[in-house]
Amino acid sequence: MADQPIRLAIVTRQEVVARGLTAMLSDYPDRVIVTVIPSVRSKAAGVDVVLYDSIGLHNDDGGDLEHLIRNTEAKVLFYSRDMRPDLRARALAMGVHAWVSMSCHAVDLVEAVELTAAGESLPDQEERLGQDVGLSPREVEILALITQGLSNQEIADRLFLTVNTLKSHIRSTYKKIGAVSRPQAVAWGMQHGFAPPDSTDAAGSWLVGS
Known part of the structure; x- marks a missing residue:
């Protein structure tokens, strides 16, 4: 105390x-x-x-x-x-x-x-969250925003990244989770604790x- x-x-x-x-x-x-x-x-x-x-x-x-x-x-x-x-x-x-x-x-x-x-x-x-596939803290943050439905530009603006830098992170994230498309990434995220926004x-x- x-x-x-x-x-x-x-x-x-x-x-x-x-x-x-x-x-x-x-x-x-x-x-x-x-x-x-x-x-x-x-x-x-x-x-x-x-x-x-x-x-x-x-x-x-x-x-x-x-x-x-x-x-x-x-x-x-x-x-x-x-x-x-x-x-x-x-x-x-x-x-x-x-x-x-x-x-x-x-x-x-x-x-x-x-x-x-x-x-x-x-x-x-x-x-x-995400450690079982080796996601970095930044990749976890990006995947969370992808799962919530934000566009690349919206994510880049929120995280103060260039779109090209963001895309590099996304490619790395997709490789680690075995996704080849955004819908697959969203599905993986929702299955592993990344929730979409609710109406609150x-x-x-x-x-x-x-």
């Missing part, structure tokens, strides 16, 4: 998640203090850890998560939906410190926040504090 309570900001697009997490963590005021980020694009001043809900990565291009990782001092802990391991793999490829399952108990979440704040690894963090959509983010 840390000497001082960890200052945590929760970033989610769903009010029920925001309120649920805040209630869970309120049982541990000596270990975690939920604080406020004025906006996702802020510097996250005074925050040790950001708990980022995976729905944000599902609903947009990941710009908010990229900003939190690259342009703030806080460590980012990815709050992962168990049915979307592809989003978890994308987040790890982007550089989040670790992930924690949405199904975890409150005490496990608090421990994950404390370990993240200390820069320590969380147990059971090996990301196996919401505008804005809840940036939660006490």
